[in-house]
Amino acid sequence: MMRPTMQRPPKKFVPVPFTYHQEIEMTVDSLTNLGSGIGRIDGWVVFVPFTLPGEVVKARVYRNDKNCSHADLIEVLVSSPDRVQPQCPLFGECGGCQYQHLSYEKQLAWKSRQVEELLKHMAGIVFPVNPCMSTPQIWNYRSKITPHFEKPHNGEIGEIGFLANGRRSQLVDVPECKIAMDEINAALPRIREEIRAKAHSFKRGSTVLMRATEGRVETDFKATAAEKVGSLRFEFLAGDFFQNNPFILPAFTGHVAKQASAGGAKFLVDAYCGSGLFALTLAGNFEKVAGVEVSETSCQWARNNAAANGIGNATFMTASAEAIFSEIDFPKDETAVVIDPPRKGCTPEFLQQLIAFHPSRIVYVSCDPATQIRDLKQLSEGGYRLLEVQPFDLFPHTRHLECVMTLVRD
DSSP states (O other), X not given: OOOOOOSSOOTTOOOSSSOTTOEEEEEEEEEOTTSOEEEEETTEEEXXXXXXXXXXXXXXXXXXXXXXXXXXXXXXXXXXXXXXXXXXXXXXXXXXXXXXTBOHHHHHHHHHHHHHHHXXXXXXXXXXXXXXXXXXXXXXXXXXXXXXXXXXXXXXXOOEEEEBTTOXXXXXXXXXOTTBOHHHHHHHHHHHHHHHHTGGGOSSOEEOOEEEXXXXXXXXXTSEEEEEETTEEEXXXXXXXXXXXXXXHHHHHHHHHHHHHTTOXXXXXXXXXXXXXXXXXXXXXXXXXXXXXXXXXXXXXXXXXXXXXXXXXXXXXXXXXXXXXXXXXXXXXXEEEEEOOOXXXXXXXXXXXXXXXXOXXXXXXXXXXXXXXXXXXXXXXXXXXXXXXXXXXXXXXXXXXXXXXXXXXX
C-alpha cells in the first residue's frame, strides 16, 4: 500500500541512510516471516512488502531504523516467474493477505523454508522440515471473519472491514473477502447494510462477528456454533476460538493423532483442550484421554461434545496454570501430551511442569513458529529431542501457518 506523498517527513523521521520518500532500486533476496521482501543496498537491509525473491523493484523509503529501512513498493522492474495476479482487488491495501501475488506452490515452499530458518537462527537447530501440507480449498476457506468499523461520523458509518496494510488504525472497506467462506460473502452485503441502517445506535466503533456454521452465518458471540471434523460434530460459542479452516481439519488432526500415538503411548493428555478438538479426534487412538483447561466453560463444552459423539474414554478437568498436571495419574512412560497454546506460546512455568511430568512424547501444535521455537529451546534443555516438524497451511495467501513439532524424551 502506498502512503500519500508528504512534503515534510514525520517529526521522528531519521534521515539516514535515506532521505524521506527517497526512491531506490534494489534486488529482492528473500522473504521475511511477515511476508515482506528483503533486499540490500550497499549491505544495508531494506524491507519492501508485496515483492518476491529475484525481483528488481523501485521503492520509496518511509522509515529508517537502527539497522534497516522500510519502503513502499512503487514498481516491479523485473518480475519473478512466481508472481501471479492477485484475485482480490484490495490486495496490497487490505492488511489481511500477504501472498496473493505469489503462486500457491511457492507459498507452501516458502512457509516450510521459513520454519527451517527460524529453527536455525532462533534455536541453532539445523533440522529438515517436511513440505508444508496444503489445504484442499485455497480460496473461500475461512469459517470466521471479524470486520471492524469506527464510531459514526455525522450520523454515518464509514468503512466496514479490516486494518489497512501497515497501519494501526486506518480501516479498508471490505465488501467481499476472497478467503472467507461463500456463506459469509453471501451474508456480508445484508449485514453491512443493517449496520449502516442503525448507525445512530453506535456510540463507538465495534467488531462484527461472522461465523459460518451449518450453512448459516452466526453474528451473536454467545450463540452456539457447530463444526464437523470427520465423523465428529463439535459445538462451541460462536465467538470463541475454533480452528477457522474446516477443510483441512481432518488431515491436520489426523497427523497429530498419528504423531501422538506413534511411540505406542496408551494415554493422552490434551493440555490446552478448549472445546475438545484434539482430545476427541484423537480419542480413538488411546485407552484414556484427559483434557485439561484453565477455563471451566471450555471444559464443559468439551464434556458435552464427548457425550454427544459417544466418546466414553475422555475426561475433562479444570486446572490452574500452576498445577495443570497435578491430577493426571497416567503412567508417564506410556503417555503422550498434545499442547496447542495461544499465539504467545507457553509460559516458562507451564513448560517446567510439562518437563517435570515427563511424558514419553510431546506433540506441540502452534500458530506461531517463532514462539514455538522459543519454547522448543526450553524443552530441549529439559531432555526432549525434536523428531519431526510438519507445517500445515491453514491460511493460504497469508503469512500465517500452523506447525506441528513432535518431540521425544532423550
